[in-house]
Amino acid sequence: MTLSDLHRPPTTEELLDRFRPVLAEIAAGAVERESTRTLAHDAVALLKDAGFGALRVPQEYGGAGATLPQSIRLLLELGEADSNLVQALRAHFATVEGLLASPDEVQRAKWFRRFAAGALVGNATTERGNAQGRSSTRLTARDGRYVLNGTKYYSTGSLYADWVTVQAETDDGTSVRASVPSVAPGLELLDDWDGFGQRLTASGTTRLTDVEVLPDDVVPAPRDREPSHLTPYVQLVLLVALGGVARAARRDVVAYVRARKRAFAHGVGDSPARDPLVQEVVGRVSSAVFAVEAILDAAAREVERAADRTAAGELSEADAAELDTALSEAQIGVAELVLDVTTRLFEVGGASAASESLRLDRHWRNARVLAQHNPLIYRARAVGQQRLTGDHRSTAVFVGQAAHAAPPAGAPSSPGAGAPTDQPISSTEESRA
Template sequence: MTVVTRVAADRDSVLTDIATDSAARERSGTDPHAQVRLLSDTGYTALTLDDAASAGADIVEFFDFLIDLARADPIVAHILRSHFWFVEQVRRLPAGPVRDRWSAEIAAGKIFGNATSERTGTAGAKAFATELRPIDGGWLLSGAKFYSTGTAFSDWVTVAATIRGGAGGDQIARVVLPIDREGVAVVDDWDGIGQHRTGTGTTTLTDVFVGHDDVLELTDPAADRPVANDGPFLQLYLQGLITGILLSVTDDAVDLLRSRSRTFDHAPSDTPREDAVLLKTVGELDAAAHVSRTAVLGAAREIETAFALARQGHIDAELFTRASVAAAQVKVHVDTVGLRAATDLFDIGGASSASRARNLDRHWRNIRTVTLHNPTSYKAIALGDRLVNDAPLPRNGYF
C-alpha cells in the first residue's frame, strides 16, 4: 500500500477504536462525531490527497481501506462519501492557487459534505432548481437540498446550482461554502430505517453570498465534451459499504454460533458449533463477503485506470465507460447477495437472534437502505441492453 506520510496512526488501532460500540451507537441513534474526528485527526480523511511529501492512496488502495472502515462502522464510512469525492476532484485540478487552497484544507483535516440532490425534477438529471443570482462581486445562492449525506458532520459543503441566462445559456456551478456562512442551514432530519446517523438531512440556502473564489467549477450542461465521470466512484463506494457490512455479518455469525449452547431436539448435532447446517451457512456468508470484496477491488482498478489519466488532464471516454460497466456489474451482484446474507445470518441463532438487544437486524436495514440509492433492476437492464443491443449507458450520475 502507498505510504502516505500524513497518516499519523496505525490503521488497525484506528479501525478498532471506531468499531468499539459501533452496534450500540447504531441502536441508540448516537452520532459518531468522535469517530469522524478521529479519522480527521489521524490523517485518514486525507488518505487519497497528493502533496509534495507523498502520492495519495490510489482508488484500489482507498477502497481496500473503505471496506475495512465500513466493517468497523458503516455509518462513519458513509458520512465521508462526499468528502472523498471532493478530494478526488481536487486531485484533478491543475497546479495553482485553487488546488493549493483546497489541498491545504483537506490536509488540515477539514471535512467536506454535499448539497446536490433536490426533491423536484428527475433523479440523476443535470438540472437544479437551486439558483445563483448575479450581484455585484458575486452571486446570491438560494434553494433547498436533501440527501445531504455527511453535511451535518462537515466544515464545508459543496453545492450544485444553476446560473441562468448567461451569454452562452444556463450553466451548472459547483460552489464550496463554509457550513457557518450566513444563510446556510443544515437540518439532520433523515429518518431512514438504516444508515440513519449519517447526517443525511436537508440543507437550505437562503440568499447565501457566493464569491468568485467559492466557485470550484462551471460547466455547460448542453456541451458535448469529454469530462471526468465520477459516477463509477460514487456508485462503487456504496458497494464498498455493503461489502464492509457483509464482513461484519460474518463476524457476528461466528460469534453467534460460538456462543450457542442450546439447539433443537431434531438438529443434526447436539452441539451448535458442530452443526453442519449452521457451519454451511457461516461458510456461505464468509464466501459472499470475500467474493464481494474481490469484485469491488476489481472494479476499483478500472476506475483508477480512468482516473489516473484524468489527473494528468487526459479524459479517455472508453476507460470511463469500462469503469461504469464494472461498477454497475458489482452493484447488481453485491446488492443481491448482500440482502440474502443479512437475512441468512438469523438462521445461525434461531429465535433468540431476533432479540433487539443483539441488534443483528441493523445489517439488513443498513444494506437495504444503501441499495435504494439507485434501483438495482435499472442497472441490470442497462447492462443487458448494452450487451444485446449495443445501447450506450445512461449519461447521468448513476453511471
C-alpha cells in the same frame, strides 16, 4: 530513516496499522449509536484527528499519498466498523478524486491543504421537483457579493462536514459548484433523514438563505458528457459500504455462534459451533464475503486505471462506457450477495438472534437502503443494453421529474397527468430517489 523514506508511498499494511486502532474504537460504539440513533460526530472526530480524510491527498500537501485501491481497502475496513461513515464520507472522497484529476493547481493546493489539516467536505446536490439535470438553487450576484438560495435534500454527510459544496445555477443557467463553510450564516443543516437503514449518514435537508460565497470557492460544475472516472468512483464507494456491511455481518454471526450455548433438540451437533448445518450457513456467508471483496478489488483496479487516463486526458467515450458497465455489473453482484448474506445469517440461531441488544437486523436494513441507490432493475437493463447494442451512454444519467408521455389512444386519462410531482431528483452524485 532517510529523507527518501519520509516521502515514499505508504504500504497497505502501514496504513492498516495506522488506522485500525481508530476503526476498532469506532466499531465498539456502532451498536449503541444505532440503538439510540446518535449521530456519529465522535466517530467522525476520531477519523479527522487521525487524518483519514487525507488518505489520498498527495504527500507534498501533507496527506498520506495512498493509492486508490489502498483507499478503497481502508474504506472497506471503515465500512465494517460502521457502514454509515463510508456513505457519509462519499462526497468528501469524491471531491478528492476530482481534484487529483484536475489541472487547476490553485484549487488543488487550496483544498488539499484544507483536507490535510483535517477538514471534511459534504454535498448539497439533490433537489425535488426539478427538471432532470437542472437545479433550482441559485447563485446570484447581489450588492457586489455572491449569495446562494435554495433547498437541498439527501445532503449526505454534511452534518459532519466542515465545508458544504452546493450544486447551483447562475441566472443565465450556468451550472456551478459553490463551497461554503458548514457554519456559514444562512446555512441550515437538518437531521431529518428517515430511512430505516443507514440512519446515521446525516443525509438531511439543507436550506440556504442568502448564504454568502467567496468568488474563489465557485467553480464550473463538471459536464456529464465529458469522459471521466468520477461517476463510477462514486458508485464504487457505495459498493464498498455494502462490502463493509457484509464483513460486519460475517464478524457478528461468527461471534454470535461461538458464544451460543443453547441448542435445538433436533440439531445435529453437540453445540451450535459444532452443528454441521450451522457451519454450512457460516461457510456460505464467509464465501459470499470473499466474493464481494474480490469484486471490489477488481472494480477498484478498473477505476484506478480510468483515473490515471482521466488525469492524462486520455479517457475515451468507449473507455468510460465500459467502466460504467463494469461498475454496474459489480453493483448487481455485490448488492445481491450482501442482501443474501444479511438475510441468511439469521438461520444460525433461534429467537435470540432477533434480540435488540445484538442489532443484527441493522446489517440487512443498511444493505437494503444502500442497494436502493441506482436501483438494480435499471442497472441490469443498462448492462444488457450496453452488451447487446453498445449504446449505453447515449443517454445521460439523471434522476428527476418524470416527463409524462401522452396516454395511448383510447386509454382513460388519469387525474393530474402531467402535473408536477414531489419526487426527489439528483445528479449521479447522490441518487437516493
